[in-house]
Amino acid sequence: MLVVHKYGGTSVGDVERIENVTNRVAKAREEGNDVVVVVSAMSGETNKLIGFAEHFTKEPAKKEMDMLLSSGERVTAALLSISLQARGYDAVALTGRQAGIVTDDTHTYARIESIDPSAVKNAIGEGKIVIVAGFQGINKSGSVTTLGRGGSDLSAVALAAAIGADQCEIYSDVDGIYTTDPRIEPNARKLDTISYDEMLELSSLGAKVLQNRSVELAKKLNVKLYAKSSFSDDVGTLIAEESSMEAVLVSGIVLDKNQARVTLRGVADRPGIAADIFSKLAESNINVDMIIQNMGTDGSTNLGFTVPQSEHENAKKVMESFDHEFEGMDFDEHVCKVSVVGVGMKSHSGVAAAAFTAMAKNNINIQMISTSEIKVSMVIDEKYGELAIRTLHDVYELDK
Ligand code: ADP
Ligand code: ASP
Ligand code: MG
Numbered sequence: 001m002l003v004v005h006k007y008g009g010t011s012v013g014d015v016e017r018i019e020n021v022t023n024r025v026a027k028a029r030e031e032g033n034d035v036v037v038v039v040s041a042m043s044g045e046t047n048k049l050i051g052f053a054e055h056f057t058k059e060p061a062k063k064e065m066d067m068l069l070s071s072g073e074r075v076t077a078a079l080l081s082i083s084l085q086a087r088g089y090d091a092v093a094l095t096g097r098q099a100g101i102v103t104d105d106t107h108t109y110a111r112i113e114s115i116d117p118s119a120v121k122n123a124i125g126e127g128k129i130v131i132v133a134g135f136q137g138i139n140k141s142g143s144v145t146t147l148g149r150g151g152s153d154l155s156a157v158a159l160a161a162a163i164g165a166d167q168c169e170i171y172s173d174v175d176g177i178y179t180t181d182p183r184i185e186p187n188a189r190k191l192d193t194i195s196y197d198e199m200l201e202l203s204s205l206g207a208k209v210l211q212n213r214s215v216e217l218a219k220k221l222n223v224k225l226y227a228k229s230s231f232s233d234d235v236g237t238l239i240a241e242e243s244s245m246e247a248v249l250v251s252g253i254v255l256d257k258n259q260a261r262v263t264l265r266g267v268a269d270r271p272g273i274a275a276d277i278f279s280k281l282a283e284s285n286i287n288v289d290m291i292i293q294n295m296g297t298d299g300s301t302n303l304g305f306t307v308p309q310s311e312h313e314n315a316k317k318v319m320e321s322f323d324h325e326f327e328g329m330d331f332d333e334h335v336c337k338v339s340v341v342g343v344g345m346k347s348h349s350g351v352a353a354a355a356f357t358a359m360a361k362n363n364i365n366i367q368m369i370s371t372s373e374i375k376v377s378m379v380i381d382e383k384y385g386e387l388a389i390r391t392l393h394d395v396y397e398l399d400k
Contacts (some may be wrong), residue, residue: 002034004155009043010173011230012076016280024082034124038134038156039080041072062107066146066199073133081131088330091129103145110145119179150211157214168225175229176237179398180253184389187399193238198251201375205339206256249344250396255389256337260312261379263304266327269296280318286311291368304368309333336385339377340392352376358395364388
């Protein structure tokens with residue numbers, strides 16, 4: 001088989017753990033596989049580099065950030081290759097550029113446009129184990145770009161598709177996809193399989209076990225994806241077209257702590273106001289998540305939305321340019337979003353009501369609500385996030 005392994009930050013967090021990965025890759029090789037390995041930066045490394053840059057300015061140039069952040073993954077790729085070579089294996093470490101990954105120009109959040117797999121394929125043909133630095137590519141003018149946080153997952157899926165790998169195995173510190181984050185709810189249950197659509201929903205709502213763009217691409221290009229642990233031999237979870245969970249009402253609960261809420265009071269109730277505000281936010285590359293607006297009364301209305309915490313200050317600045325259009329604004333960084341996901345909701349009623357009842361019983365105030373066919377999301381005070389997750393997990397009996 002031709003397999004792609006991807007090892008995340010905790011799996012390569014120090015030299016002993018890189019040694020552990022070396023053993024796993026060597027084993028896959030000994031079993032007769034061709035192996036391409038995508039690696040993340042050592043755990044904490046990307047945040048450390050961001051911290052260094054922010055020592056000088058809160059808004060470092062994104063092009064420079066890519067130059068900086070891409071270094072983390074190169075370190076691990078080189079170390080893993082050195083470690084494999086020391087054990088007598090023929091290995092080669094490649095940067096994103098050397099692996100042929102070409103992206104658009106959106107520095108720090110680039111999209112992969114194409115992959116020229118020839119270098120990777122040639123190295124495999126020569127019998128080498130190929131190690132690729134994740135999270136990075138180059139744009140057409142030759143500058144290094146990065147793919148957004150968690151982007152090594154995307155590198156792995158995209159490479160797996162480009163080289164026609166039989167499967168792509170994403171290794172982290174959990175042995176699969178659970179009904180909710182097992183660090184928050186010890187009774188969370190591991191799923192044998194989950195559909196691309198449900199996984200995409202969980203990832204998009206903030207379950208960071210797989211980056212959402214990687215799941216999207218795996219679905220589009222039909223990449224057979226596994227979530228596994230680098231610390232056990234568990235078979236993990238298969239993410240595939242259909243899941244055995246189809247009949248289940250609720251498949252998972254997600255906590256997203258990376259949320260900040262903005263509320264505008266007494267907003268001028270005129271056609272075009274929402275267009276103006278959200279166009280301006282979009283121009284500033286601020287990703288708006290939940291949006292809530294009431295029916296206007298007496299010529300004014302209230303408008304609320306959430307943004308990632310890192311965009312909180314930027315959103316504040318943008319809103320200040322509209323201050324003649326509303327009476328007051330209120331920012332809250334200490335909120336989180338809890339979501340209930342399940343395709344079964346399409347054909348069942350009462351799922352949302354059960355969630356609201358559960359919040360009420362715990363005296364948790366719901367600040368914002370948004371729903372779709374297959375999810376219910378609520379914004380609540382950050383300090384109740386984990387309690388809400390455990391409560392909801394219990395209400396829908398996900399441990400059974
Ligand atoms: P890596 O650094 O290897 O990329 P991540 O930290 O990005 O790993 O992802 C693994 C983490 O995802 C786990 O430690 C776990 O806390 C978290 N997680 C959140 N939701 C889930 C879920 N539904 N199933 C499994 N893990 C989850
Ligand atoms: N090192 C990057 C991050 O921390 C990319 C990754 O690990 O996937 O986001
Ligand atoms: Mg990750």
